[in-house]
Amino acid sequence: MAAVLPIPAAEAVAAPAGPWRRALRRLVRRRAALLGLAVVLGFIVLAVFAPWVSPQDPIATSWSAIRKAPSAEHWFGTDEIGRDVLSRVIWGTRASLLAGVVSVSISLLIGVPIGMAAGFLGGWVDGVISRITDAFLACPFLILAIALAAFLGPSLTNAMVAIGISAAPIFVRLTRGQVLSMKVEDYVEAARAVGNPPWRIALRHILPNITAPLMVQATLAIAAAVIAEASLSFLGLGQQPPAPSWGSMLNTAKNFMDNAPWMAIWPGVSIFLLVLSFNLLGDGLRDALDPRQR
Amino acid sequence: MFDYLVKRIAQLLPTLVLVSMLIFGLQQLLPGDPAKILAGEEQDPAVVEYLRKKMHLDEPLPVRYAYWVGGVLRGDLGESIRNQQPVLDLVVQKLPVTLQLAAMAMAIALVIGIPAGIVSAVARGSIWDWTANLFALWGISTPNFWLGILLILLFAVNLGWLPASGYVSPFEDLWGNLQAMLMPAFVLGNAIAAVLMRHTRSAMLQVLSADYVRTARAKGLDEKTVVLKHALRNALTPVITLGALELGTLLSGAVLTEQVFTIPGFGKLIVDAVFNRDYAVVQGVVMVTATAYMVLNLLADLAYFAVNPRLRH
Numbered sequence: 303m304a305a306v307l308p309i310p311a312a313e314a315v316a317a318p319a320g321p322w323r324r325a326l327r328r329l330v331r332r333r334a335a336l337l338g339l340a341v342v343l344g345f346i347v348l349a350v351f352a353p354w355v356s357p358q359d360p361i362a363t364s365w366s367a368i369r370k371a372p373s374a375e376h377w378f379g380t381d382e383i384g385r386d387v388l389s390r391v392i393w394g395t396r397a398s399l400l401a402g403v404v405s406v407s408i409s410l411l412i413g414v415p416i417g418m419a420a421g422f423l424g425g426w427v428d429g430v431i432s433r434i435t436d437a438f439l440a441c442p443f444l445i446l447a448i449a450l451a452a453f454l455g456p457s458l459t460n461a462m463v464a465i466g467i468s469a470a471p472i473f474v475r476l477t478r479g480q481v482l483s484m485k486v487e488d489y490v491e492a493a494r495a496v497g498n499p500p501w502r503i504a505l506r507h508i509l510p511n512i513t514a515p516l517m518v519q520a521t522l523a524i525a526a527a528v529i530a531e532a533s534l535s536f537l538g539l540g541q542q543p544p545a546p547s548w549g550s551m552l553n554t555a556k557n558f559m560d561n562a563p564w565m566a567i568w569p570g571v572s573i574f575l576l577v578l579s580f581n582l583l584g585d586g587l588r589d590a591l592d593p594r595q596r
Numbered sequence: 597m598f599d600y601l602v603k604r605i606a607q608l609l610p611t612l613v614l615v616s617m618l619i620f621g622l623q624q625l626l627p628g629d630p631a632k633i634l635a636g637e638e639q640d641p642a643v644v645e646y647l648r649k650k651m652h653l654d655e656p657l658p659v660r661y662a663y664w665v666g667g668v669l670r671g672d673l674g675e676s677i678r679n680q681q682p683v684l685d686l687v688v689q690k691l692p693v694t695l696q697l698a699a700m701a702m703a704i705a706l707v708i709g710i711p712a713g714i715v716s717a718v719a720r721g722s723i724w725d726w727t728a729n730l731f732a733l734w735g736i737s738t739p740n741f742w743l744g745i746l747l748i749l750l751f752a753v754n755l756g757w758l759p760a761s762g763y764v765s766p767f768e769d770l771w772g773n774l775q776a777m778l779m780p781a782f783v784l785g786n787a788i789a790a791v792l793m794r795h796t797r798s799a800m801l802q803v804l805s806a807d808y809v810r811t812a813r814a815k816g817l818d819e820k821t822v823v824l825k826h827a828l829r830n831a832l833t834p835v836i837t838l839g840a841l842e843l844g845t846l847l848s849g850a851v852l853t854e855q856v857f858t859i860p861g862f863g864k865l866i867v868d869a870v871f872n873r874d875y876a877v878v879q880g881v882v883m884v885t886a887t888a889y890m891v892l893n894l895l896a897d898l899a900y901f902a903v904n905p906r907l908r909h
Binding site for chain 2: 552
């Protein structure tokens with residue numbers, strides 16, 4: 303064991319870089335995480351440049367090209383009203399990425415301030431917030447999202463709100479726990495001793511120190527949100543036709559499995575790849591940002 | 597043990613009250629007058645008036661909540677707008693189907709997930725470990741409705757081995773029932789197997805490096821006894837608690853799986869209710885699901901207690 307000890311010391315001498323730079327270096331060493339990052343970036347490029355990349359109009363129907371198998375003209379085939387599946391898959395990237403990022407942003411915007419209030423203020427505030435969080439967590443995530451989306455009405459925006467609200471309690475709990483453990487650290491005591499007001503301690507001293515676990519959780523939550531959006535769209539509660547989304551494409555595809563199986567393959571492959579990449583990236587970030595968890 | 601049980605139940609009650617408020621509050625999200633929305637397209641004034649009376653819409657919110665929760669406590673979850681059946685009856689009708697699906701899925705998840713976790717921990721770094729980890733990544737990243745579609749394509753459309761959809765009661769035709777439920781149960785169990793595998797692997801890795809395992813090996817026990825008898829027992833305790841959290845995934849996943857395979861269970865009930873704007877059914881199903889989830893978690897806690905003698909004192 304003694305032989306292991308000098309290594310971190312040597313590393314500290316050789317690399318006086320900050321914790322973020324060291325984390326980045328650890329991340330770069332993980333090939334799976336880099337692969338995940340590359341695929342995510344690829345999807346972002348597809349989403350941004352969809353109008354230029356997609357070979358055809360994603361909502362243009364063609365009665366002469368109904369349920370055509372993949373060919374040189376339609377690489378992924380066509381759907382039940384003659385739309386180009388490849389173009390719809392490319393445009394569908396927008397709905398999925400948007401849903402992933404927007405709903406997790408909503409979760410963070412709700413969850414982090416509330417979690418900080420609970421952890422920092424303690425007492426009855428913490429008690430009330432924790433009980434409400436328990437109540438939300440008692441409803442299975444997707445069932446709560448379905449119920450919220452049902453009452454709000456079916457649309458992509460409402461689906462994102464529903465997913466964001468349903469996932470927020472996880473961030474409340476995580477933030478609260480992190481704040482509780484940071485609150486007793488010496489540097490927070492020191493900040494308090496020199497007369498910093500509580501809000502300044504919370505925002506300037508505690509928040510920057512809990513960003514790492516929040517980032518990891520957010521990345522993994524995007525993966526869950528992408529699946530959730532696809533699920534809601536599959537059930538008809540997300541993106542509304544004719545706008546393309548991977549979930550709603552699969553919903554239609556299941557009615558044509560006998561004679562147009564290609565309709566079901568590509569949207570599913572896309573969801574799988576995007577979710578897998580966010581999961582790989584999240585796992586890599588966790589290892590890079592929090593080496594103790596390894 | 598008894599004190600602990602009492603404490604846990606005492607914690608459960610305020611949460612249940614808040615859950616009921618949350619679910620009741622969903623109604624407030626409806627854009628506009630609930631009575632008019634529920635009355636459908638025609639908005640017949642007589643129907644609107646009837647609904648307004650029935651839902652106590654002229655009363656203030658807390659009074660309406662009291663009416664609703666009073667009903668829930670008496671087992672009255674409201675009435676379906678669609679077919680005037682009590683929501684509780686609908687739930688009781690559909691519940692056994694989903695329970696069978698969930699039980700089969702959990703069994704599949706346990707049979708795949710735990711052995712895979714053990715093997716990958718024991719043979720850490722081997723091709724087996726690698727395969728199991730790959731399977732786990734696949735399991736958590738595949739949307740179960742897509743997996744369902746793929747399996748239907750393969751086993752029903754192409755090979756013709758299993759029915760693509762539909763449900764047969766086990767009391768009418770047990771073999772037909774099992775055939776119809778096999779694919780959905782696998783689809784639902786797959787993701788949970790992946791999570792169980794990961795938990796089992798990390799718990800086993802921790803336990804395998806413990807001193808008592810070294811002692812067991814040192815006294816000459818064969819590896820099988822060390823792994824299965826000494827290590828696994830202790831590794832399984834955290835897996836029970838973490839696995840219980842997956843019951844939520846099971847209930848959520850059932851909604852989509854039942855939709856893909858047209859199984860008339862709980863999930864189908866909530867989705868149909870959503871599209872028929874049958875809000876009382878949606879609220880009722882969510883209430884029952886949340887309660888079931890909480891009770892199952894309590895049971896998992898008790899199981900944790902039962903397998904871990906150290907906690908009994």
